[in-house]
Amino acid sequence: MRYRRNYVAGGTYFFTVNLLNRNSALLVEHIDVLRESVRWVKHRQPFDINAWVVLPDHLHAVLTLPDDDHDYSNRWREIKKRFVKSLPKTEPLTGAHKRKGERVIWQRRFWEHTIRDERDYWHHVNYVHFNPMKHSLVNRIIDRPYSSFHKAVERGIYQPSWCGEGLNLKL
Template sequence: MPDYRRNRVPGGTYFFTVNLLERRSCLLVQHIDAFREAVRQVRARRPFHIDAWVVLPDHTHCIWTLPPGDTDYSARWKAIKIAFAKSLPKTERLSAVRVRKGERGIWQRRFWEHTIRDERDYAAHVNYVHINPFKHGLVRQVNAWPYSSFHRFVTAGIYPNDWAGEAPDLVTGERDA
């Protein structure tokens, strides 16, 4: 069995990528309200701050900051995945292994996590979260993607509404040359 080592910093800020099992699926945007409700339910029981988030058809990228002293992002992701899966009808194809383990065939079992190291790392990951719909060819302008915290950043004056590609430095507010 693989040895998955997770970095755990109490009250840390983390970047995540979480994928659906079927990478050609559109479940996350087709059922965006159910996904949002799953996140709301988990945050009500196990709070965390959402720094940035984008939901794409088949995966999501986000940055969370956990409460002081807390390192348990894995339990939060497990609860979000379960709540979302329970909200959907059982129509997915299941492997024999998933049937035997009583699992749904919606999410990949693992997720990718990166501990944010400093302000520059934070800025780079926030930009990565927000550029993703453009990067994947889902929109011609980042502001056209509705399932993103990008709009909150525009309202706060961090990004211009027409931002795409030329990332402002979130530390200094200056544009890259």
């Protein structure tokens, strides 16, 4: 299957990146490894993080690339690769994965959406920050530790009580 990606130099994009095992919690269990992987790639291939949240089995991000650059695919490939190489090899591998030397941590692809305008931007930034409540991980957005929401509160973009308290959420 051929995927059509929209590459816009200097573009702002929304991403969803998933672990292959959707019952895994590797991303939060190894949050420092993920952070270092992002830092390493960001240093070599700069980008701005507009919004970011890490859940146990997936993450969402809104990123902006430099004006002369459109290569988000390589950035995600490198982030995923560095994360995997830093983990102990504990996952079961099929014969095909062993022959190819592949680890089976991430889904091969990721979801990408090119941000069209300011309304679309805020829709996706809010979605990123609301996602932990959507998945019943917290009753208040501010309680999710792995989120850019905290920096947005510091910058006055959101109030700490944004979205209030969740109703009937399991914790």
